[in-house]
Amino acid sequence: xxxxxxxxxxxxxxxxxxxxxxxxLTQRQRDYYVAQDQYYLQAFDAYFDQVVAQVAPQWxxxxxxxGEAEADAHATLxxxxxxxxxxxxxxxQDYLLHLKLALDDKWQPLSGLVALLPCIExxxxxxxxxxxxxxxTYHGWFDYYAGLEYQQLVxxxxxxxxxxxxxxxxxxxxxxxxxxxxxxxxxxxxxFNFWQVAAQAAE
Ligand SMILES: Cc1ncc(CN)c(N)n1
Numbered sequence: 001x002x003x004x005x006x007x008x009x010x011x012x013x014x015x016x017x018x019x020x021x022x023x024x025l026t027q028r029q030r031d032y033y034v035a036q037d038q039y040y041l042q043a044f045d046a047y048f049d050q051v052v053a054q055v056a057p058q059w060x061x062x063x064x065x066x067g068e069a070e071a072d073a074h075a076t077l078x079x080x081x082x083x084x085x086x087x088x089x090x091x092x093q094d095y096l097l098h099l100k101l102a103l104d105d106k107w108q109p110l111s112g113l114v115a116l117l118p119c120i121e122x123x124x125x126x127x128x129x130x131x132x133x134x135x136x137t138y139h140g141w142f143d144y145y146a147g148l149e150y151q152q153l154v155x156x157x158x159x160x161x162x163x164x165x166x167x168x169x170x171x172x173x174x175x176x177x178x179x180x181x182x183x184x185x186x187x188x189x190x191x192f193n194f195w196q197v198a199a200q201a202a203e
Contacts, residue, residue, distance in 0.1 A: 036088065051112035127150075
């Protein structure tokens with residue numbers, strides 16, 4: 001938990017996030033982020049569907065319906081023609097490999113939910129924190145991730161994780177528990193790395 005708070009604080013101070021807040025990002029930074037995120041979301045959506053297919057039907061029925069709005073959130077960053085020329089980087093590949101391995105873990109779907117949670121939760125927390133102070137330039141990004149639909153998705157994740165955890169708790173060893181925490185923390189670390197490379201694509 002402590003690690004999550006520390007890494008989230010570092011993510012919030014990252015130059016790309018701060019650039020979205022102040023409205024000062026270069027075209028190259030925005031193109032780079034959008035290109036990487038398009039690759040990422042394509043894989044993420046498949047992993048997400050895989051995990052959802054394994055949770056109890058009662059949770060599947062309560063899953064909030066998200067539109068295509070994440071693409072709209074990208075559009076608010078005004079990506080240019082440079083996006084198409086940017087290849088998937090190694091940070092992105094490492095992050096997606098981490099998610100894939102978590103989905104193969106014996107505690108699936110719990111391990112998958114725990115791995116995917118930071119992807120949803122961190123964006124929501126970042127957007128809520130900066131929504132009021134963000135310049136108008138990329139405000140659409142903050143409005144989307146701080147919005148009700150997205151908040152409901154975060155809450156859904158936590159509800160399902162808590163329920164699942166109650167169920168499997170009697171069988172979890174200390175090592176299993178530690179392993180699940182590591183999966184969660186690694187996703188936060190990968191989120192941080194993802195923002196860092198986007199920030200560094202400045203010129
Ligand atoms: C890398 C990453 N992590 C999370 C999100 C938010 N769904 C995203 N768009 N991209």
